[in-house]
Each structure stands twice: as structure tokens, then as C-alpha cells.
Amino acid sequence: MIKDDFNDLITKKTARIGVIGLGYVGLPLIVEFASKGFEGIGFEVDQKKADDINAGKSYIVDVTSENVKKCVDAGKLKATTDFSELNKCDVIIICVPTPLRKTKDPDMSYILAAGEQIQKYMRRGQLIILESTTYPGTTDEVLQPMFEEKGFKLDKDFLLAFSPERVDPGNPQFQTHNIPKVVGGVTKDSGEVASLLYAQIVENVHSVSSARVAEACKLWENTFRAINIGMANEMAKVCNALGIDTWEVVRAAATKPFGFMAFYPGPGIGGHCIPLDPHYLSWKARQHGFDSQFISLAEQVNSGMPKYVVKLVSDALNNEKKSVNGSRVLILGVAYKKDIDDMRESPALSVIDLLRSKGAEVIYHDPFVPEVHFDHAYTIGAGDPIYNTELSDDLIKSADCVIICTEHSNIDYGRITQIASLIVDTRNALGEELRENSKAKIVRL
Numbered sequence: 001m002i003k004d005d006f007n008d009l010i011t012k013k014t015a016r017i018g019v020i021g022l023g024y025v026g027l028p029l030i031v032e033f034a035s036k037g038f039e040g041i042g043f044e045v046d047q048k049k050a051d052d053i054n055a056g057k058s059y060i061v062d063v064t065s066e067n068v069k070k071c072v073d074a075g076k077l078k079a080t081t082d083f084s085e086l087n088k089c090d091v092i093i094i095c096v097p098t099p100l101r102k103t104k105d106p107d108m109s110y111i112l113a114a115g116e117q118i119q120k121y122m123r124r125g126q127l128i129i130l131e132s133t134t135y136p137g138t139t140d141e142v143l144q145p146m147f148e149e150k151g152f153k154l155d156k157d158f159l160l161a162f163s164p165e166r167v168d169p170g171n172p173q174f175q176t177h178n179i180p181k182v183v184g185g186v187t188k189d190s191g192e193v194a195s196l197l198y199a200q201i202v203e204n205v206h207s208v209s210s211a212r213v214a215e216a217c218k219l220w221e222n223t224f225r226a227i228n229i230g231m232a233n234e235m236a237k238v239c240n241a242l243g244i245d246t247w248e249v250v251r252a253a254a255t256k257p258f259g260f261m262a263f264y265p266g267p268g269i270g271g272h273c274i275p276l277d278p279h280y281l282s283w284k285a286r287q288h289g290f291d292s293q294f295i296s297l298a299e300q301v302n303s304g305m306p307k308y309v310v311k312l313v314s315d316a317l318n319n320e321k322k323s324v325n326g327s328r329v330l331i332l333g334v335a336y337k338k339d340i341d342d343m344r345e346s347p348a349l350s351v352i353d354l355l356r357s358k359g360a361e362v363i364y365h366d367p368f369v370p371e372v373h374f375d376h377a378y379t380i381g382a383g384d385p386i387y388n389t390e391l392s393d394d395l396i397k398s399a400d401c402v403i404i405c406t407e408h409s410n411i412d413y414g415r416i417t418q419i420a421s422l423i424v425d426t427r428n429a430l431g432e433e434l435r436e437n438s439k440a441k442i443v444r445l
């Protein structure tokens with residue numbers, strides 16, 4: 001039985017692990033396998049990424065170059081754009097992007113491309129695991145038939161499982177090895193072997209009865225976040241309308257030791273996961289005649305936040321007898337979250353675009369992001385790229401309004417409160433003391 005062949009390969013760490021897609025998810029994963037003694041081969045379409053890895057250089061914030069180099073030098077890690085090497089791998093893990101189409105339907109093209117490469121070079125005796133976030137049914141409806149088309153039989157010739165990735169880029173407390181891993185096989189054998197594999201690199205594996213349960217689990221987790229952030233955003237608007245301090249309310253509510261979990265408002269949601277994943281679930285639900293209203297409502301509230309921030313800016317400028325048109329606005333932090341460089345779906349893109357479409361001159365400072373480009377989704381304004389600006393006293397003084405969009409740690413907010421004239425703080429980055437001693441007017445979400 002194919003399952004028995006894997007026991008030795010895995011426990012003796014002689015299984016060769018192939019990871020397709022070396023991004024925020026795939027790179028930490030393959031480095032974890034390589035650090036634990038497995039031989040890892042990373043498959044990329046981006047030649048530069050493959051070259052960087054082979055040169056011992058990391059381009060992902062949570063993975064150090066030192067670690068990559070150590071694994072490469074030990075002969076445990078290499079990256080390639082030659083997919084024929086998939087044939088050498090005992091395990092193949094797919095970590096490619098799962099974006100949305102313009103219509104907000106799942107874009108399966110990356111998973112299909114990875115599946116086609118596997119199909120082309122597949123041999124008997126491989127375990128294939130999908131880690132990309134996707135709708136329930138992808139592993140057994142989309143991938144399984146591709147491999148069976150080749151004449152291979154599940155359990156006899158290959159094993160197939162889904163295991164969602166939960167990595168939280170920029171979170172030093174939780175990394176691949178200590179984030180519990182949910183694993184579901186398309187068959188019982190597939191699930192057992194995949195669980196045994198992950199148990200070699202993560203402390204806690206939670207096996208579930210099917211790939212579909214594992215797929216649904218990931219979407220539930222991220223939909224939960226999107227909806228709760230949506231509720232926090234709505235509460236912020238309610239509190240603002242009532243003249244109550246939103247942040248003080250949520251801080252107080254968070255003291256309840258049960259039945260409440262704190263989520264915080266902000267200028268919108270960003271990243272490759274939270275704004276996208278719920279659409280995978282609602283799309284699949286629609287195919288079964290079910291309309292997920294919570295998901296639609298949360299997306300409506302969250303995607304409306306950049307407009308709300310621009311309204312706060314416009315009202316605050318108006319109080320100074322200024323208009324958005326012709327004002328100079330300095331944005332602090334444009335990455336979608338604190339202390340990372342990821343710009344995907346960042347709400348700052350919409351805030352900048354909306355302000356520019358109203359005639360503001362927008363500049364930004366973000367120590368992690370050297371330049372910002374605008375694609376078709378953000379082109380109400382001119383869509384010209386903008387570049388990181390040095391945070392000099394003159395620059396801060398020259399701004400009619402400073403917006404804190406993302407609260408990176410390495411910004412001296414105290415200095416800004418002493419020099420700026422007006423600050424719109426969408427993240428509660430300015431603590432009580434800074435607010436009390438501020439020379440700038442402060443508006444908070």
C-alpha cells in the first residue's frame with residue numbers, strides 16, 4: 001500500500017518535499033521542512049525569486065536570509081523554475097495565489113496551472129497537498145480528476161489532501177512551527193499520511209475527516225475575521241455619530257473574560273486573505289442556491305471605510321476653512337498592516353486614490369514600501385505611481401493633514417503630534433499621553 005511506503009520516508013525524513021509557489025506561504029513552509037532535515041525543492045515561475053533563494057537570500061519578512069543560506073549550504077534547499085523536477089519529489093505542496101476575478105468570482109488559474117504541471121510530471125507514489133485557500137470541493141472536484149486523468153488511482157498510486165495555511169506575516173509569536181495545522185485527506189490514507197508529514201514540522205496537527213472540512217475551516221476562520229472587523233467598523237461609525245470614544249468602548253468590552261473577542265476598526269481591510277477568502281465561500285454557496293448575507297454586508301461595510309476616512313479628512317479640513325481640493329495630505333503607513341511590506345488590497349490605495357480624485361496632493365511615508373502602484377481597481381484618480389518620502393520636519397509641517405493609515409512601530413508619533421497641524425488617526429496609533437500633549441488637532445476613527 002502506498003500509505004506504508006510513506007511511513008519510512010516521512011519518519012526517517014528521506015521524503016523529498018516539493019513546494020510550488022515560494023511566496024508568503026510557500027517560502028516559510030519549505031524552509032521549515034529543510035530546517036528539520038528534509039530535502040526541499042521550491043518551484044517558482046519567478047526566476048528572480050528562485051535565484052534569490054539559491055543565493056541564500058530571503059525576500060519574505062518572516063524568513064531570515066541566514067536561515068535560507070544555512071539550508072541551501074546544507075544541500076537541503078534549492079529553488080527552480082524547471083518543473084520536470086516535480087518528478088523527483090515524494091510530496092508536492094501547492095502554495096500558489098488564489099485571487100478573485102474582476103467579477104469577484106474565484107480565479108482558479110494558478111491552482112490549475114500548478115495542477116497541470118504536476119499532472120505532466122507526476123509519477124506513482126506521490127502525496128499531493130493543496131495549501132492555497134480555496135472553496136470547499138476544490139481538492140476533490142478540481143485536482144483529483146486531473147491526476148486520475150493520467151490513469152493514476154487515489155490511494156493506490158497517489159494520495160491527495162488539503163491543509164490550510166494560517167501564517168500571519170509579521171507576527172513573531174506565531175510562525176509555521178507553532179501554529180496548529182488542520183489537515184484533511186480526500187481519503188483516509190491521504191489524511192493520515194499528510195498528518196504524519198506535518199507532525200514532523202509543526203507542534204500540533206488537527207486531523208479532520210475530509211479535505212472539504214479543512215477547506216471550509218479556513219474559509220470560516222477568515223470570514224469570521226472579515227465579519228467581525230466589519231462590525232467593529234460599523235461600531236466606530238455609530239460611536240462617532242454618538243460622540244463616544246470608539247477605542248475606549250472596545251477596550252472596556254475586551255475586559256470581559258468570556259463571550260467577547262476584540263476586533264478593531266480601521267481604514268478598511270487588506271492583504272491577500274481577509275478581503276478575498278469570504279468571496280470563495282459565498283461563490284460556492286451561491287452554486288448551491290444559498291446567498292450569504294453576512295458576507296455581503298461585511299464586504300459592503302469594510303469596502304466603504306476608505307470613503308469614510310476621506311469624509312473624516314474632508315470634514316476636518318473644512319473645520320480649518322480648507323478644502324480637500326488643493327490640500328497637501330501626508331499618509332503615514334500604506335502597507336495593509338503593521339510592520340510588513342505587503343500592499344495587496346491595502347485600503348491606503350483607495351484612500352490615496354479617492355483623495356487624489358478630489359484634487360488633493362498626496363504624499364506618503366512608509367519605511368517598508370518604497371513605491372506604490374495603482375492598477376485598474378484604483379483609478380478614479382490619475383493612477384500615477386507615488387514614491388516614499390523622507391519624514392522630515394519640513395514635510396510634516398507642510399501637510400494640511402496627516403492620515404495615519406497603518407501604525408508601523410518605527411514611526412516617532414510624538415514628533416508628529418508636535419509638528420503637524422491636523423492628524424486623522426484611523427488606527428488609534430496615538431496613545432492618551434500623546435493626544436493630551438499634542439500641538440496638532442487630532443481626529444480619530
Ligand SMILES: NC(=O)c1ccc[n+]([C@@H]2O[C@H](COP(=O)([O-])OP(=O)(O)OC[C@H]3O[C@@H](n4cnc5c(N)ncnc54)[C@H](O)[C@@H]3O)[C@@H](O)[C@H]2O)c1
Nearest residue numbers: 021022023024025044045046095096097098113132133165
Ligand atoms: N499571505 C498570507 O498571509 C496567507 C495566509 C494564509 C493563506 N494564504 C493563502 O496561501 C496562498 C498563497 O498566498 P501567498 O500570500 O503565499 O501568495 P504569494 O503571491 O506571496 O506567493 C505565491 C507565489 O507563487 C508563485 N507562483 C504563481 N503561479 C505559480 C505557478 N504556476 N507555479 C509556481 N509558482 C507560482 C508566485 O510567483 C509567488 O511567488 C493563497 O491561496 C493565499 O490565500 C496566504
